[in-house]
Amino acid sequence: MKKQEHLELFRQMVMIRRVEERAAELYQQGKIGGFLHLYIGQEAVSTGLAAARKPQDRLITAYRDHGVAINAGISPEQVIAELLGKATGTSKGKGGSMHMADTEKNFWGGHAIVGAHLPIAAGLALGDQYKGEDGITICMFGDGATNIGYFHEGVNLSKVWNLPVLWVCENNRYGMGTTVERASAVSEIRQKAEGYGIPNERVDGMDVLEVKQAAEKALAKIRAGEGPYFLEIMTYRFQGHSMGDPERYRESEEIKKWQENDPIGVYHKYLIENKKATGKELDEIEAQVEKDVAAAVEFAENSPEPAPEALFEDIFVEEY
């Protein structure tokens, strides 16, 4: 990997962290409505995946989607504007935190019903297969989604039709407040892929390079026509499920232990120790991200609300 690539991965992870921190503040100030699910702690997962993809590869995820949006190349301006419900947001202020997308950047959302986007992802992959294009659909979901029927129908179909999908389970140990052990018949989620005859691997999700390498290997196999592949990426969210989560289901000791493995800290250490970057260079990136996020918040706050006419726009494509 070239130095610039390393620095870019680092920048993206820091960008996600800072955007999420500002989002939490804006939420507490009452400027963001609805639910807000932060990606803090899981940055290495989407960053590693996005770095492994080619431009023709589609990304689709669940409701914890701000990080993926940034990795896909959506500006922090658009992300924060969507959080504030502004017309300049990714979805013109009509989707909110859980519904960001940008088809130009091959980011297909942002889907808020647990597991429901898995069969849709199979359909995206079918689109590429049908047209003979070599794009792959990278579909991310949480461990909690693997207990719902959508998961099983979507994953089964992908194998039956040999669809170009990379299934990525972000195992952050909890579906809301329920541990994997209390909700899933098997605590090693990759075993479920085994049941459908899909090659699979468990990966350390606190190490961005490990995620990237595992994804590259999987994508190469899929692109070679070998059918779907399944990654279980072990990660952890440092914040609650969403804002206002009382977190009665886990001990602060557990959170602290995972925070010692902060994916940004881990990568920072790696870059310095392996002389991929200097401390000064990384500090400069952090300072620039701070500035960019501040500018993004300013942009979003100064952006217009959707016009009243927007209420009735885009219900149907056609006029009847």
Added chain:
Amino acid sequence: MAVITVRQAISDALREEMERDENVFLLGEEIGVWGGTYAVTRGFYDQFGEKRVRDTPIAETAIIGAAIGAAMTGLRPVAELMTINFAFSAMDHIVNEAPKLHYMFGGQFKVPMVIRTVGGGGRQLGATHSQTPDAIFAHFPGLVVIAPGTPEDAKGLLKAAIRSDDPVLFIEHSTLYQWRGEVPDGDYTVPIGKSKIQRPGKDVTLVTYSKMLQKSLQAADELAKEGIDVEVVDLRTLRPLDMDPVLESFKKTNRAVVVEEGWKSFGVGSEVVSRMYEEAFDYADAPIKRVAQKEVPLPYNQKLEQMALPQVADIIQAVKEVR
């Protein structure tokens, strides 16, 4: 003008659209090798091959979810749900994904998908396989709901549905496939969201759709013998609902009956009658009546089942009551 069955009309529409546009393909349970449980797609597998006529697992969520995703990439899937009773297994994708994606992402996504399915009772299939739950699906903004009653409309509306960039639920009726009627020659479409006067008359307005169009026309013929001239308005599309021909007819006759096969409570008739009162209250010379299914889960026994379903005699009686 050829005379063909509803089954043939739907089959022809699918075949012609598939021949016209590479991006149109079919997916569903037993549509390929089997030829379709209602024989609508018989011969398609041999003509178009397994890429475009895709047998699926018995997994409604996978069928509709995959159709949505494929549609988002620009394909034009026609997904078949063997019956509308199985649509409940895919409810989230039908009402909570497909109709929301265009709006919720600021117009970025399009879902040019058709879901073909079959509703209706009268075949002694028991309560879980005999429903007419059309009104439920018509509740959601963003989902087009079509339920044709004639071969001409079935063919023309299905073609329009496939060419539309919106998600469409296309509801056929299980006892209507053998119904015959004239169909225009060559390629044609019927506009979505337009009600139609299927039989002109001046005394009473009968508003209906799908299978109940057939029964309403039969009732109208009977009533004509008694000198009552009934105008039959066919809704054809439930969403977007076109009330213009209904209101125009009602303003002329001042008397109306709404006939549907589903249950009366919270049904299509509830909606249509409400709108008639909202927009043309002063024109009513008698309270508008509704004919609908008895409020029971449909029983297996043939006599009981027919007792529960709206019959021609029920329609005739209702017309005489508003007359």
